[in-house]
Amino acid sequence: MKKEYETITEISGPLVFAEIDEPVGYDEIVEIDTGDGDVRRGQVLESTSDYVAIQVFEGTTGIDRNSSVRFLGETMKMKLTEDLLGRVLSGSGDPIDGGPEIEPDERRDIVGKAINPYSREYPEEFIQTGVSGIDGMNTLVRGQKLPIFSASGLPHNDLALQIARQASVPEEEEGDDDEGSEFAVIFGAMGITQEEANEFMDDFERTGALERSVVFMNLADDPAVERTLTPRLALTTAEYLAFDKGYHVLVILTDMTNYCEALREIGAAREEVPGRRGYPGYMYTDLAQLYERAGRIEGREGSVTQIPILTMPGDDDTHPIPDLTGYITEGQIYIDRDLNSQGIEPPINVLPSLSRLMDDGIGEGLTRADHADVKDQIFAAYAEGEDLRDLVNIVGREALSDLDNKYLDFADRFETEFVDQGIDTDRSIDETLELGWDLLSMLPKDALNRIDEDLIEEHYREDETQEVTAD
Amino acid sequence: MSQATESDVREDGVIDSVSGPVVTATGLDARMNDVVYVGSEGLMGEVIEIEGDITTIQVYEETSDVSPGEPVEGTGSPLSVDLGPGMLDAIYDGVQRPLDVLEEKMGSPYLDRGVDAPGIDLEKTWEFEPEVEAGDEVSSGDIVGTVPETPSIDHKVMVPPDSEGGEVVAAESGNFTVEEPVVELDTGEEIKMRQEWPVRQQRPSEEKQTPTTPLISGQRVLDGLFPIAKGGTAAIPGPFGSGKTVTQHQLAKWADADIVVYVGCGERGNEMTEVIEDFPELEDPTTGNALMDRTCLIANTSNMPVAARESCVYTGITIAEYFRDMGYDVALMADSTSRWAEAMREISSRLEEMPGEEGYPAYLAARLSEFYERAGYFQNINGSEGSVSVIGAVSPPGGDFSEPVTQNTLRIVKTFWALDADLAERRHFPSINWNESYSLYRDQLDPWFVENVRDDWPEKRQWGIDTLDEEAELQEIVQLVGKDALPEDQQLTLEVARYLREAWLQQNAFHPTDTYCEPEKTYRVLDAIKTYNDEAFDALDAGVPVEELTDLETVPRLNRIGVQEEYNEYIDELEADIESEIQELY
Ligand SMILES: Nc1ncnc2c1ncn2[C@@H]1O[C@H](COP(=O)(O)OP(=O)(O)O)[C@@H](O)[C@H]1O
């Protein structure tokens, strides 16, 4: 252990500056003792030969110039063991479930090293979430990072929980070893309310998911700066379970907006030149260092799939937090306020949503041969119907052609039958695609120009009067 | 990256401060842009500022745990790349370290620090065939022999541009490593297959010429409406999810360049993995060999060190220029140049430089134009002709094109492919907005299309543009009153324009046939739609009601031409069917 100093010169927001006379490593962990037995942890943000700037995770309240500063000579580590499954930890990784101390097999740096792009394996295993708006239109695959773009007051948590409950990889379900298809869930909460946290915990407990989960809790009244640690601890654990222990891991991080606010706070305290809307110029790089920790690695069993949740300030997707996220992640799922007020459950707006890894994860042998064409056609038809809605408000339905009226009906039924399914319904991919065909058969055959003619012959419902059955 | 060779002995220094990728050192005697090794682990860095005794260094690797007091060692040479056989079919990080070699050396799928590796294999031997013999005079840039580097590409071994040249005294064919001499000159100079070149310096050329040949992309909307020239520049700006990367990948796959240098700058790891997995399987449409045989990949993904993101575009363009010097047409894609600009901004802000617009350094515009200036159709110093085409993706925050990187790029490049979030949302791909985009090469490339595709290429294209323009105007009226309120001829125009959008402009990158469309096919799709247009308007004039002309049995087949491999037969038949169906109406 290194020298202890009582040399604090300045305390400003989450930062503490101290003089030193022996070199200290960049990013090194620091303990600050306030004198009354209270020890705060922090990290070196800038290191020079005569002073250091320290970012304090647990808040600077109570620290004064007489507090002592101890440098631990190492960077922040996560204690890792398979026994973490079933545990609830604080936002800085300490147990808060009353259980035993963690007996680590290994301690690992929480700032993960970048995966060599040459060592990655391209993700292409379909995950069935049982949600048609995702499986049919914006398919998730193992090892993908697919955030939920939501806003305050919307049911993003319900969707995340539905995914966590239902997600499975179909082919493995057939095998007798049922555990293979289940995901280990890592839940990283950053600045969410106790009530939201309970929602997750109750669901995990009710469904028995807690046993295969590791929970990291930083709540709204926990220190903000700690939020910069929480996702790193969570992802370090995820990588360990996935790439060392062979688990397929689903990481839910919520709310990334609170994480970014913490970054902004630190940036402001350091008097950095701010980027757009006051967020640090390096926020893209910082977020990438989290999101890029999803994936698959050549020759390793497991995978890390990420579902970060963020609430868009002012419902604005050009805000830096959703914007930079969308530039890094492999698509996004939009939760829509209008659909929500219409009672659509889950209120997914498929049009701006996207899964960039879909194309390689669907099709014959993966989902179904008609999947890609059906998806393309539904997108085109729904977009057409959406456009016509504006027009119909002005000119009325009578002024529209027969075909246009069909598109309008299509858009309505798409929302109320395909997207709306309720939070407890688990649809198989077959059910989702058949439902798609039911709806597409409302349109004349030659309007289905995105679908291969043979597939139309195979699936098109000739009997147009047939009633559509949603569950 | 090139391993420093002729370092003139200079003083080493010690670290004074560390803040992310920026480290300062004292007591170091180094020149601007020299490569240095930082700390006890020897992390690679580059000198970016010298002020009195304080030298500022950007470090190309993670700096966690590095402390003041650790040593900094100078190399005396600027950041350079290794040039020679072995660059094709390779994948590098931003400072030309081969990622496959790193994986092996580190024994881990994670990138460790302090491991270096030469850009080209120094031990591998190549079969050298001289093109000169004793007694020949050679000067700088001259080709002295060839090496079959891949089934697609003969690597030309050249006298380095900074060599004087001289009279050849020996040139032997045989198998050599890149460091063994293959040609000896009377000056005592030994020419080897390997050269070095500093990345921030343009390689010399004789002169830049006006480009007159298109870089055929196999994408209808590009070749048909907004072509780029061999040696030209293009920008693809667009918000996330609008199709920048897919368009760049399409160009890397199908463009008729001899060599492709693909720079993944600060973007997703999986997108590079996709290239590594797909390209060896795909066929180069010109040679029939594996695409990887003509491709050099540079991958500095978003989670890799920021400083190397700044350098990766220079590493890429220097490699591109080197192949240009051999007389090849090289296409370089950079996805995304915004990440490079942001890396500049990040480093600049750590240096506490005075920020310009949106926090970017004041020299942003200058750096961008210096970079795009390295594109062009050149006469090389050895007399051959070669080109470097540069296609840069731009990622504007919030999709707003008024931001500095987009604006400064548009002032330089001559082709603008504007991606449109609205089109992407409705899955109209490629979502290139045909009203906003432009190509300033169109006129100078027309003679090529006239000669190599069809005489009336420019006229047909103009008809397509006019129809789409008219549609845009009519759509505004339709939004107010509905389609049925329009006169019949305008309703018909809307129908024709719809086919232009759906059958011609749209193209599915993921369909095995539609993904590539040769210029002849691009022409024929357009021409087939025009056939419908002409027949239908004749019928309308003869009194056939528009409802009948927009509800024909045969016409929807236009939308299926893209996926036809034997498109000529298909179109011949379709045109005949359309003609007879319409003519039966009156
Ligand atoms: N030409 C195309 N054909 C089919 N799909 C496309 C095409 N271009 C883009 N896409 C779709 O759009 C998605 C986003 O495209 P991408 O190039 O990754 O966007 P960006 O790089 O602008 O964020 C892709 O994953 C793909 O599904």
Ligand SMILES: [Mg+2]
């Ligand atoms: Mg992209």
